[in-house]
Structures are given as C-alpha cells and as structure tokens.
Amino acid sequence: MTGKTLYDKLWDAHLVKMRDDGTGLIYIDRHLLHEVTSPQAFEGLRLAGRKPWRISANVATPDHNVPSETVERSAGVAGIVDEVSRIQVQTLDENCDDFGIKEFKINDVNQGIVHVIGPEQGLTLPGMTVVCGDSHTATHGALGALAHGIGTSEVEHVLATQCLIQKKSKNFLVKVDGKLGLGITPKDVVLHVIGIIGTAGGNGSAIEFGGEVFRAMSMEGRMTVCNMAIEAGARVGMVGVDQITLDYVKGRPYAPKGAHWDQAVEYWKTLHSDADAVFDRVVEINAAEIKPQVTWGTSPEMVVAIDALVPTPESFGSVAQRQAAQRALEYMGLAGGQPITSIKLDRVFIGSCTNSRIEDLRAAAAVVKGKKVATTLTQALVVPGSGQVKAQAEAEGLDKIFTEAGLEWRAPSCSMCLAMNADKLLPGEHCASTSNRNFEGRQGFGGRTHLVSPAMAAAAAIAGHFVDVREIDVREIV
Amino acid sequence: MKAFTVVKGIAAPMDLANVDTDMIIPKQFLKSIKRSGFGPNLFDALRYLDEGQPGQDTSNRPLNPEFPLNFARYKGAQVLLARDNFGCGSSREHAPWALEDYGFRCVIAPSFADIFFNNCFKNGLLPIVLDAQIVDRLFQAMYAQEGYELTIDLPAQQIITPAGEKIGFDVGEFSKHCLINGLDDIGLTLKDEADIHTFEKRWQQQAPWLFEALN
Numbered sequence: 084m085t086g087k088t089l090y091d092k093l094w095d096a097h098l099v100k101m102r103d104d105g106t107g108l109i110y111i112d113r114h115l116l117h118e119v120t121s122p123q124a125f126e127g128l129r130l131a132g133r134k135p136w137r138i139s140a141n142v143a144t145p146d147h148n149v150p151s152e153t154v155e156r157s158a159g160v161a162g163i164v165d166e167v168s169r170i171q172v173q174t175l176d177e178n179c180d181d182f183g184i185k186e187f188k189i190n191d192v193n194q195g196i197v198h199v200i201g202p203e204q205g206l207t208l209p210g211m212t213v214v215c216g217d218s219h220t221a222t223h224g225a226l227g228a229l230a231h232g233i234g235t236s237e238v239e240h241v242l243a244t245q246c247l248i249q250k251k252s253k254n255f256l257v258k259v260d261g262k263l264g265l266g267i268t269p270k271d272v273v274l275h276v277i278g279i280i281g282t283a284g285g286n287g288s289a290i291e292f293g294g295e296v297f298r299a300m301s302m303e304g305r306m307t308v309c310n311m312a313i314e315a316g317a318r319v320g321m322v323g324v325d326q327i328t329l330d331y332v333k334g335r336p337y338a339p340k341g342a343h344w345d346q347a348v349e350y351w352k353t354l355h356s357d358a359d360a361v362f363d364r365v366v367e368i369n370a371a372e373i374k375p376q377v378t379w380g381t382s383p384e385m386v387v388a389i390d391a392l393v394p395t396p397e398s399f400g401s402v403a404q405r406q407a408a409q410r411a412l413e414y415m416g417l418a419g420g421q422p423i424t425s426i427k428l429d430r431v432f433i434g435s436c437t438n439s440r441i442e443d444l445r446a447a448a449a450v451v452k453g454k455k456v457a458t459t460l461t462q463a464l465v466v467p468g469s470g471q472v473k474a475q476a477e478a479e480g481l482d483k484i485f486t487e488a489g490l491e492w493r494a495p496s497c498s499m500c501l502a503m504n505a506d507k508l509l510p511g512e513h514c515a516s517t518s519n520r521n522f523e524g525r526q527g528f529g530g531r532t533h534l535v536s537p538a539m540a541a542a543a544a545i546a547g548h549f550v551d552v553r554e555i556d557v558r559e560i561v
Numbered sequence: 562m563k564a565f566t567v568v569k570g571i572a573a574p575m576d577l578a579n580v581d582t583d584m585i586i587p588k589q590f591l592k593s594i595k596r597s598g599f600g601p602n603l604f605d606a607l608r609y610l611d612e613g614q615p616g617q618d619t620s621n622r623p624l625n626p627e628f629p630l631n632f633a634r635y636k637g638a639q640v641l642l643a644r645d646n647f648g649c650g651s652s653r654e655h656a657p658w659a660l661e662d663y664g665f666r667c668v669i670a671p672s673f674a675d676i677f678f679n680n681c682f683k684n685g686l687l688p689i690v691l692d693a694q695i696v697d698r699l700f701q702a703m704y705a706q707e708g709y710e711l712t713i714d715l716p717a718q719q720i721i722t723p724a725g726e727k728i729g730f731d732v733g734e735f736s737k738h739c740l741i742n743g744l745d746d747i748g749l750t751l752k753d754e755a756d757i758h759t760f761e762k763r764w765q766q767q768a769p770w771l772f773e774a775l776n
C-alpha cells in the first residue's frame with residue numbers, strides 16, 4: 084500500500100461518511116467567524132429555528148470594518164463613524180451574545196485579523212479542520228491543519244451541523260529546495276510560486292508546501308505562504324508538522340496542556356506526508372532562483388522580480404493573456420518595458436493577514452530605522468494584525484521606529500487590505516502593499532496595488548519608488 | 562432557494578478571464594447584513610462610471626456605455642457566458658447573491674474558482690463548466706445574433722442553442738437534486754445526525770483536547 088499525503092490523513096480523520104454522490108461529510112473542529120460573512124448565516128439559523136451544534140467550536144472577532152485610527156477606535160463599537168460598518172460589527176456582537184459564542188470584541192487585547200489570532204491564541208491547532216467565511220483561512224494550514232474558506236451558506240451549515248459537504252481535492256505538492264538568498268522572504272517565495280503556477284493553477288487542489296525552504300521557515304513565514312494558496316486557486320495550503328510547529332504551539336493560551344498536550348503531540352507528529360505518498364501533481368522550484376517580487380498587474384500571477392521590466396502584452400503566449408495584460412497595464416497606468424524600479428508610489432501599506440505578524444513588522448522596522456519616508460509619499464501605514472502583535476511591537480519599540488521614520492502606527496484591523504474601513508487608495512494612486520490581492524479596486528476605487536514583502540514595502544516607503552531591498556543598508560533593531 | 566429545472570433566457574457576456582469576486586460585487590456592498598438587494602450593484606465598478614455606495618439609489622448613476630450588461634440587447638439576461646477561472650478571489654457569497662438578484666440563473670465558463678462554484682449551488686444559481694472551445698463558440702454565436710437565447714435543461718443536463726444544438730454538461734448528483742427541488746442542504750445533512758453524533762463521540766475520545774470549553 085502506498086503512503087498517504089498530509090491532506091489524505093486529515094481528510095480521513097474527519098470523514099463522518101462518504102455520501103452516495105461521492106462527496107464526503109467532513110467534521111469541523113474549529114469555526115472562525117467575522118462580521119462580514121456571518122450575519123446572513125445567523126439570520127438563516129434563527130429563521131429555521133436551529134441552534135449551533137457545538138458552541139465551543141466557534142470563535143469570532145470583528146476585523147474587516149474595524150477602524151484602524153486609534154482615536155476612532157477608542158470609543159469602541161459605538162465610535163465607528165461609518166454607520167453601515169457599525170451596524171455590521173454590532174450585529175456580530177449581538178449574534179455572539181445571543182448564541183453564547185466566544186468573541187474577542189473590538190477593543191479586546193486579543194482582537195485582531197481572524198487569521199492572525201487563530202494560531203496566535205492556539206485556537207487553531209495542528210490536525211484540526213478549520214473553516215471560516217473567508218478565503219484566506221488557508222493560512223491556518225501552516226500548522227498542519229486542514230483549513231479553508233467557505234461561503235455564508237456553508238457558515239450556516241457548519242453552525243447547524245458541525246459538518247461540511249466536501250468533494251475531495253487533488254493532492255498538489257509545491258516543493259522548493261535549496262537555500263533562499265539574503266533578503267528573500269516567505270512573501271517572495273509564495274509570489275514566485277503563484278507567478279509560476281498561475282492564479283488558477285491550484286483549482287480543485289490542496290497544495291502542500293514541501294522541501295528544504297519550508298522546513299527551515301518559521302511558523303509565521305509558513306502562514307504567509309499558506310495564506311496565499313488561495314491566490315494560486317487552491318482553497319487549501321499546508322505544511323507538515325515538525326518541531327518548529329510544536330515549539331510554536333506550545334504554551335499558547337488555548338493550546339492543550341498537561342496530559343492532553345502529550346497526547347496531542349503524539350498524534351501531531353504523524354501529520355506529514357509519508358515518504359512514499361503519491362501526489363497528483365508536483366512542481367519543483369530552486370530556491371536560488373527566487374528574487375524579491377513585485378506585482379505589476381491586477382492579478383497576483385502578474386508578478387516579476389524587482390530587477391525586471393514591466394512585461395509587454397506581446398510577450399505573452401495566448402491571445403487571452405495578451406488582452407488581460409493590456410487591460411491590466413491600462414488600469415495600472417504602466418507601460419510595458421518600464422523598469423519596476425521606476426514605478427513611483429503614493430502610499431505604502433504594511434499589514435493584512437499575509438504580513439502583519441511580529442516578524443513582518445520587525446523586518447519592516449529594520450529597513451526604515453533611522454531613515455525617513457520619502458516626501459513624495461501621501462501616506463505610509465503600519466497596521467499590526469492583532470492586539471497581541473501591537474503590544475509586542477510596542478514592547479520592542481518598533482512603533483517608535485516607524486513613527487520616527489514617518490509611518491503611521493495604527494490599531495489592528497484588515498484596514499487597507501480591502502478598504503472596508505476608512506483606509507483607502509484614491510483613484511490612480513500606486514500602493515506598495517504587503518497584502519494578498521491586487522485586484523482592480525481592491526484597496527479603493529481606481530487604486531493601483533503592487534504586492535510585495537514587508538521589507539520591500541518598507542524600502543519603497545523610504546525611496547518613494549520600488550528598490551531592491553538587497554541593495555540597501557538594513558539596521559540591527561535589537 | 563428558487564428551484565431550478567428548465568430555464569430559457571437571453572445570454573450575456575462577461576468576456577474576461579479571472580473575473581474575481583471583488584469585480585462581481587465590490588467590498589463596500591459587503592457591509593449589508595442582508596442576503597438580498599445586491600443586483601443593482603452587480604459588477605458595480607464596471608457597470609457605472611462613478612464609485613457606488615451602499616444604500617444609494619442607482620437609477621441616476623452614470624452608466625458605462627461600453628459595459629455589455631448596459632446594452633439593450635442583453636436586458637433581462639438570465640445566462641452569463643464567462644471565461645476561465647470565473648469567481649476567483651474572496652469567498653464572499655455576496656457574489657452569487659448579486660448575480661441571482663440581478664436575474665442570472667446560470668453561468669457558463671471553461672472553469673470556476675472552487676469556493677464560488679460551491680456557493681452558486683446554495684443560491685439557485687447553476688454554474689456549468691464546458692470545454693473552452695465550446696464556450697468560445699457560444700460567445701461567437703451570441704455576439705452574432707441579437708436576442709440569443711439559451712435553454713438550460715437541468716434534469717436532462719443539456720444546453721439547447723437557438724439552432725437546436727444540444728450540448729451536454731456534468732453536474733454533481735447531490736447538487737442537481739438540491740437545485741431541482743430547491744432544497745436546503747442543512748436539512749438533508751441533519752438526516753445524518755446519528756452518524757455525526759457517532760463520529761463526534763469517537764473523535765472526542767481520540768482527540769479530547771479539541772473539545773475543551775473556551776473561556
């Protein structure tokens with residue numbers, strides 16, 4: 084018998100039953116909720132007179148609509164200026180109170196972006212099935228969990244039945260071996276991967292990230308990578324459990340303790356693909372090829388290295404790709420053939436569930452320390468991913484480094500990642516962003532997003548345009 | 562949920578690959594706590610020349626004259642022809658809600674993003690995957706003929722063109738059953754309640770740390 088992949092193991096462990104039509108009924112261990120995709124699900128539950136199946140499986144926090152401005156934030160929910168946003172956050176509070184669901188409310192020190200607080204609190208653990216009405220749930224796969232985004236009807240389904248009807252995905256291994264060059268970060272790795280396999284490359288698949296690079300990567304780095312699996316079309320991204328995973332989980336507030344810990348570790352140690360497991364598809368990448376990445380277009384696959392030129396439409400193979408490139412260049416206000424380093428920036432955003440953890444902030448702070456943000460910039464924002472990240476960064480003095488350099492230090496929220504709160508791009512503005520999507524209008528109507536790593540965003544903030552972070556002097560911050 | 566059996570309607574184009582859910586319904590409309598009313602803001606940034614706001618009356622907004630859904634010939638369309646990887650990006654179910662609220666019952670494309678594809682079935686919207694060449698042929702035929710109507714016969718799993726051509730398509734058995742009968746799949750899953758309880762009990766013994774109360 085051949086071995087199993089990590090995905091196979093997690094699927095088998097959670098399969099309640101196979102249904103007649105070939106789909107599986109999968110048991111869900113952890114359900115995360117936020118204010119945007121849950122109100123209609125709670126309403127549905129009420130209308131049907133149903134109760135949540137297992138209350139303690141659910142955890143909620145508001146993140147998308149929450150203001151990042153410290154002043155607006157200080158008055159709590161009632162202080163949210165935008166009325167529609169306020170009602171949405173209030174609705175989450177009411178629903179959680181009514182049903183008795185654990186919630187980290189707006190100014191709780193544990194509040195934050197749902198994908199940052201899950202692992203941070205030990206609420207998401209290795210071996211779990213984790214779902215959330217949010218596509219970036221793939222993030223939690225970094226722990227060796229089976230985690231993916233669902234729609235609102237499925238949110239209601241999970242609340243009511245603790246299960247999900249799923250078609251089994253294909254097994255897709257992305258293997259990156261070798262050693263990353265100096266200054267190359269997990270964000271560069273995942274953008275490079277997406278550039279190779281494309282935004283639809285992982286459709287219908289669960290991607291496992293394997294190879295030396297991911298084995299050597301920190302948990303936060305693995306989260307950055309898994310976070311963007313969805314940008315490669317895969318609902319699921321994951322990394323097998325190893326000592327780095329266990330060390331990360333140990334001692335987290337909701338992680339198992341005592342005898343339960345020992346029992347859990349014994350199980351978690353089995354959560355990796357077997358040596359003889361067979362994948363439906365394997366892509367192998369040499370780490371040495373990866374340079375700092377910058378997206379130039381309106382899809383994450385439209386990405387090149389910092390020392391490259393913006394591609395011309397003619398350089399693409401198919402008619403459809405040429406048309407898409409043409410349209411993207413027009414939207415982005417760029418010309419094919421111009422150097423990436425010539426793109427001038429209006430704003431810089433360091434934050435989002437991809438890159439708002441402490442390591443991300445340290446990397447950005449190291450770049451800006453002792454320097455000043457370019458005067459041509461309208462704004463440079465740093466938005467920590469959670470109250471805990473914020474507190475940690477402040478304890479390390481990172482907030483001072485940022486504000487002294489001219490970046491704004493904000494309160495935890497999704498912020499300019501999708502611009503549902505007040506932080507937005509104006510039409511035509513270029514932004515170096517550490518988030519995950521460069522879609523048209525994503526960061527504000529008519530806004531132009533370039534996805535980069537925290538270090539690259541910080542370097543761009545100083546220069547006012549993109550620069551190769553490997554060529555600038557980076558200070559020690561501790 | 563509206564039942565879906567046979568739908569006959571005008572086909573309209575969304576002639577672009579990788580149409581993401583931000584494009585289908587921009588984030589400012591996600592602030593609603595309702596399930597309905599998203600139709601007027603479907604493809605908002607493409608359809609109108611100004612930036613839309615939630616709760617705004619859309620009847621006075623400047624329309625983009627180049628966007629096909631604004632053409633008289635596609636008025637009342639129920640079938641959307643689309644390209645590769647339709648519905649990628651965010652998991653927002655507001656995307657199928659907006660399509661459904663606008664009046665679409667069916668989206669035909671060479672491929673869909675996974676979450677969007679699943680979400681459609683929960684909302685009486687039928688996503689059909691066809692070979693890229695066939696989709697392209699439908700696009701050409703639609704462009705060539707004003708009032709081009711397609712009949713989608715779900716029970717027979719067939720698309721019927723105005724010329725009488727029949728094109729078969731695949732659909733999951735369970736999804737088909739739910740769509741045809743307008744069924745809520747929660748009710749159906751709860752028929753397996755006993756199995757879920759059995760599983761849960763066994764799983765709790767095996768992995769007790771997953772079942773601790775959250776304080």
Ligand code: SF4
Pocket residue numbers: 146147196197198217219435436437496497500501518519
């Ligand atoms: S930070 Fe951005 S991608 Fe992440 S959950 Fe918030 S809006 Fe979504």
